[in-house]
Amino acid sequence: MSAPAVIAAGETAQSMTERICAVTLREGAGRWTPLWWWAAFAFSLGMLGVGVISVAWLFYAGLGIWGIDWPVAWGLDILNYVWWIAIASGGTFISALFFLLGVEWRTALNRLAESLTLCAALCAAIFPILHLGRPWFFYWLFPYPNTMGLWAQFRSSLVWDFFAILTYVLASILFWYFGLLPDLATLRDRAGGAGARLFYGVLAMGFRGSGRQWRHYRAVYAVMAALMAPLVVSVHSIVGMDFAGSAATGWHSTQFPPFFVFGAALSGFAVVLVALLPLRVLLGLQAYVTERHVDVLGRLFLTSSLCVGYAYLMDAFSTFYGPDPAERTMFVLRVFGLYAPVYWGTIVLNILLPQLLWWRAVRMTAPLVWLIGLGVLVGMWLERFQIIVTSLARTQMPSSWGQYTPTIWEWSLLLGTIGLFLTAFLLIVRLMPVVAMAEMRAMLRGGTA
Amino acid sequence: MTRTRPGIEHVAWAIALAAGLAVLAGLVWMPHAVYRPWLGACAAWLGWPLGSMALMLAHALTGGRWGEILRPGLRAGVATLPLGLPALAVLLVGAGDLYPWLHGEEAARAANRFYLNPPFALVRIALYAGIWGVLGVVCLRGRGLARIAPVGLILLALTFSFASIDLTESLDPHFSSSAYGLIASAGAGLLALALAMVLALLAGGLDADRQVLRDLARLLLGLTVLWAYLDFMQFLIVWQSNLPVEAAWYGRRLHGGWGVVAVGLVGLHFLLPFVLLMLAPLQGRRSVVLGAAGLLVAMEVVRNLWLVLPGHAAVSVLPTLACLLLFAAAGAALCVRAMRREVIHA
16 A cells, blocks of 8 residues: 555654544534634625525526627627536546546545535536526426427437536436545544534434445445546537537537547646645645646646647538538637637647646645636636637638627626635535545555445 | 467367358358458457556556456457458458448448548548557557556547447448447457456456455446446437437347347347346356357347447348458457467466
C-alpha cells in the first residue's frame, strides 16, 4: 500500500475520523462556524437573490425579456445549461470512473467532487425548463399517454437529452447520498447534541455497520459506480448530438459527442481544482488532500486540455476539408468576425493557458493552478458561446444573419445560478462530511472501501 | 516465457515469400485488383506498430503490471515497422488508381485541394515516416521512454489521425468526418493491445498471474467499448443528418454483401467480445480471453477491408487473401524475430 503518498505520515483512521467529524459537528472549542463561511454564504445568498428576482420577472413578463430572437433562438439559457452540465461531470469522472479503475487518490476527493457535481447539475437543470417559455408544461416532455394523442419525437436528440439529464441528475443524487450513508452514521454516533443526533440519524437511514449492511453497501456502490461512468459519457454525448444532428453551420460534426466529453472533463477538473485548493487550506485538510492529489489533478487537467485542443484542431481542419462552403464562411467569421474575441479567448484560456501545467513547479503552486482553473471555466463558457451564438448568428443565408446581445435578465440569471451553486455547495461543506471517512479508514487499514 | 523457435520465423518468411510472389504476379497481370486490398491490409497492419508504440508510451506515463507483462509483445509489434517501406512503395505506384484527387479534373473541382494535392501529400508522408521511425527506435531502445512519452503520444495522435485521413478517408474526397482520426486511433490501440495479449498468452506470460489477466481483459473491454462508441456516434450522426455525401459513403458499405459484413462487425467486433470480456467468471479464463483477443484482431482487419473495398468493382478474393497473407506472414516473422531477441537478451 502506498498510503504515505496520498495521506500525510502519522495519520491514523482515528485521527482522520476525528478531524473530519470536527469540521462538520463543530463541538467543543471550535464550535463556531468560521467567519469565512458566513461571508461566502452571505455573498452566495445575495447572488441567489438576484437570480430569484430574475426568474420571478421572467415568469411575469415572459421570454421577451431575454435577448433571444431569430436567428439566435438559443442564447445564454442553452449556453449556461451546456456549461453547467459540463462542470458537473468532474465529480462523476473522479468518483465513478476512478473508483472502477481502483485509483487510491480518488478517496480523499470523491465527496467534494460529487458534491460539486450535484450542485452544478441542479443549476444546469434549471435552464432548459425556463427556456421552454411555459415551464409549467415541462412534463409534456415525458412520453405519457394523453388525450391529445401527442408523443415526444423519439428521433430527436432533444428528447433523449431530457431523458439523459433526468437520469444523470437522479443517479448523481442517489450515488452521492448512498456514498454518504456510513459517514452519516459515524456523525450520528459521534454527535453530542440531540438535534445533531436526530438530524444525522434520520439521514443515516439505520446504517449500523453490520457485516451484512457492509456487504450490501459495497455491492450496491460498485454497481452504481459502474452505472455512473457510462451515464456521464452518455449525457455529454447527447448534448453534443443536440448540435451535431442539426443543419446549422458549425454544428454538424461527427466528433461532437466525444468532443463534448473532453470539454466536460476539462470543465469538471477545473471546478474541482478551483473548489479544492482553497478548501483544503480553509478546512485544514492538507493531511488528506496532499500535494500528490494536486499534482495528479493538474496532470489530468492538462491531458483534458490537450484532448480539447485536438478536437479544436480537427474541427478547424474538417471544416475546410469538408464540402460545405457555408461551413468555411462561418468558420472564417468565427475566427475574424464580430465574435472573434470569443474564439481567441477560448483558444487562449482552454488550450494555451493550461500548457503552463507541463511544469511541476506550476502544478505545485496553488494560486497559479487556481487561476488556470478559473481561466478554463471562463474559457469553456466562451467556447459554448462561440458554438451556440456564433453559429446561429451566421447561418447559411447571409440574409438571415443576425446579432445577439444578452440582456440584463440573462446575465442576472447566470449570476443567480452561480449563487445557487455556491449556496448549495457551502451548505454541503458545512453540514456533510467533506471527506469519505469510511473509504479513507479502509484505505488506511490497507483494505478497500 | 517459452522460447520462440527460429523454425517459426523461417516458415513465416517462406509464407510471406510465396504470398509476395502472388501479389507481384497480381501487380503485373491485374494491378487494379490488387491496389485496394493492398491498401486495406496496409491500413490494418499500420495500427499494429503504431498502436504498440502508443501503448508503450502510455505505460511509460502510467506504469502498471499490464505494461510489463505485455512489453515483449508490444516491442515485437513496433519491430514490424520496417514493413512500411514495401507497403508505401506499392501504394505510391498505385496511388493514381486509388485516389481520385490525384486526377486533374477531380483535383481542380475539389474544395479540399489545399490538403489533397501531390506535393503536400509527399511532405506528409516524409513527416510521418520520420516521426514514426524516430519513435520506433526510441521505443525499441526503451531508455528514457517516460521523458519523451507525452510529446510522443501527442505526435502519434496527430500523425496517425491525419495518416488515416490520407490513407482511407480520402479514397472518397467528398466524404468528411471529424471523428475519423479518433476512430482509427481507437481501432489501432485495440488491435495492438489484442495482438500483444495474444502473444503474451501464447508465450505463457500470463499463466502465473490471474489478476493481471483480469485487468488486461478489462482494459481490452474498455478499448472495445471506446472504439464502438466512437464508430457508433459517427454512424448515428450521419444517419440522423442524412446528408447526401455522408449517407452515400455509408450506403456503399451497408448494402448487399458489405451490409452483411457490417452486421457481422456489430456482432463480432463488439457484441460477442463485449459479453465475453464483461462477464467476471470469464475474465480470468485464459482460453476465453485468448479467443476474444484473437476475434478482435480478425475483426479489426475485416473492418479495415470494409472501409476500403466497397464500391470498387475490380476487387476479388484471391488478391485480397494474398495481400493479407503477405502482411500477416511478414509481420509474424519480424515479430517472432524480435521476441526471440528479447528472450536472448533476457
